[in-house]
Amino acid sequence: MAKATDATAQMEVDDVVLARDGDAEAFSRLVRSYQRRAVSVAYRLLSNIEDATDVAQDAFVRAYRNLGQLEDPTRFGPWLMRVVSNLSLNYRRSRAAKKAYSLDELAGDGTEGDGGIDRLESKADLNVSPQSEELHAAISAGMERLPDKQRLALILFSVEGMAQKEVAEILECSVELVKWNVFQARKKLREMLDSFL
Numbered sequence: 363m364a365k366a367t368d369a370t371a372q373m374e375v376d377d378v379v380l381a382r383d384g385d386a387e388a389f390s391r392l393v394r395s396y397q398r399r400a401v402s403v404a405y406r407l408l409s410n411i412e413d414a415t416d417v418a419q420d421a422f423v424r425a426y427r428n429l430g431q432l433e434d435p436t437r438f439g440p441w442l443m444r445v446v447s448n449l450s451l452n453y454r455r456s457r458a459a460k461k462a463y464s465l466d467e468l469a470g471d472g473t474e475g476d477g478g479i480d481r482l483e484s485k486a487d488l489n490v491s492p493q494s495e496e497l498h499a500a501i502s503a504g505m506e507r508l509p510d511k512q513r514l515a516l517i518l519f520s521v522e523g524m525a526q527k528e529v530a531e532i533l534e535c536s537v538e539l540v541k542w543n544v545f546q547a548r549k550k551l552r553e554m555l556d557s558f559l
Contacts, residue, residue, distance in 0.1 A: 371436070374392070374435075374438060374439075375436055375438075377389070378392065378429070378435035379435055382430055382435075389426055389429075392438065393422050396422075396442055397422075399443070400418040400421055400422070400442065401414050401415055402522060403446050403447060403517065403518065404418050404421075404446055404449075406517040406521055407450035407454060408450055408454060409506075413457075414450075417446065417450050418446060420449055421442065421445045421446040421449050422442075424449070425441075425442050425445055437531070439528070440528050440531035440532050443518070443524075444531070444532045444534065447532055451510050454510075497558050500554070500555055500558060501551070501555065503554075504550070504554040504555060505517075505551070507550075511535075512543045512546050512547035513547060514532075514543075515529055515544050515547060516543070516544050518533075519544050520544065520548075526540045
């Protein structure tokens with residue numbers, strides 16, 4: 363098992379080096395390897411799959427353009443996730459600044475494909491209990507209220523299952539600070555969700 367992991371890691375390093383030299387196919391392999399995780403991290407921060415996909419795509423474009431700045435090819439994964447995280451947080455901030463939607467935009471105007479009414483109807487079609495839907499909404503709202511670093515540490519460590527050391531590299535902080543951020547995020551979420559627990 364260790365040999366397979368070592369071989370996979372070496373292939374990734376080789377692809378990073380080749381991509382740095384302009385090999386588009388090597389970079390395509392890197393994209394295929396990291397696309398799911400990049401979209402997942404972005405989605406957990408943005409709660410919108412279209413935005414997450416856009417942010418992940420932008421992260422790959424930026425990574426390709428700036429690959430020459432990556433000194434250690436073995437650190438491609440954490441470096442890319444830092445790009446995804448930073449872009450996601452920037453997107454959240456810009457989205458929050460523009461959050462002046464009309465009632466028509468929120469509910470949809472009834473035209474097909476607007477997403478508003480269709481989204482409401484598709485939710486009603488799901489066989490989800492009102493309690494679990496309410497809990498899910500409360501968790502999402504609680505996550506939104508967490509400070510960015512705490513939310514990101516919690517998502518990367520607890521949801522994505524990354525090692526604390528890898529999360530520390532992505533957040534550019536110490537492992538101890540990752541532990542503290544995860545602890546504080548869990549504590550705050552517990553307090554916010556006290557009525558459900």
